[in-house]
Amino acid sequence: MDTTNLQIPIRRDLKIAATEAALEQGFSSLQEAVRVFINKMAKKTIDVVFTPRTIKLSPKAIKRYNRISEDIEKGIGIYEAKDVDDLMRQLNS
Numbered sequence: 001m002d003t004t005n006l007q008i009p010i011r012r013d014l015k016i017a018a019t020e021a022a023l024e025q026g027f028s029s030l031q032e033a034v035r036v037f038i039n040k041m042a043k044k045t046i047d048v049v050f051t052p053r054t055i056k057l058s059p060k061a062i063k064r065y066n067r068i069s070e071d072i073e074k075g076i077g078i079y080e081a082k083d084v085d086d087l088m089r090q091l092n093s
Contacts, residue, residue, distance in 0.1 A: 006038075
């Protein structure tokens with residue numbers, strides 16, 4: 001097997017954190033995680049997408065948003081503008 005080394009300078013604390021994350025995700029090492037990623041990238045079988053983690057709502061917030069959704073479905077607190085002037089009056093009030 002013809003191999004070469006890839007040297008990437010990174011901060012020590014970043015390497016430690018990345019190693020811990022790789023191990024938590026089931027990789028045997030950070031090197032294995034990087035190797036898998038590079039293989040998939042080379043084969044163009046991976047799309048890299050950065051998505052924020054989902055924010056978990058508190059039980060109080062869940063109740064609040066459920067009530068708001070129910071009110072919307074029932075038409076409570078909904079205002080329909082009759083024309084543009086009426087809409088502007090509502091927005092400015």
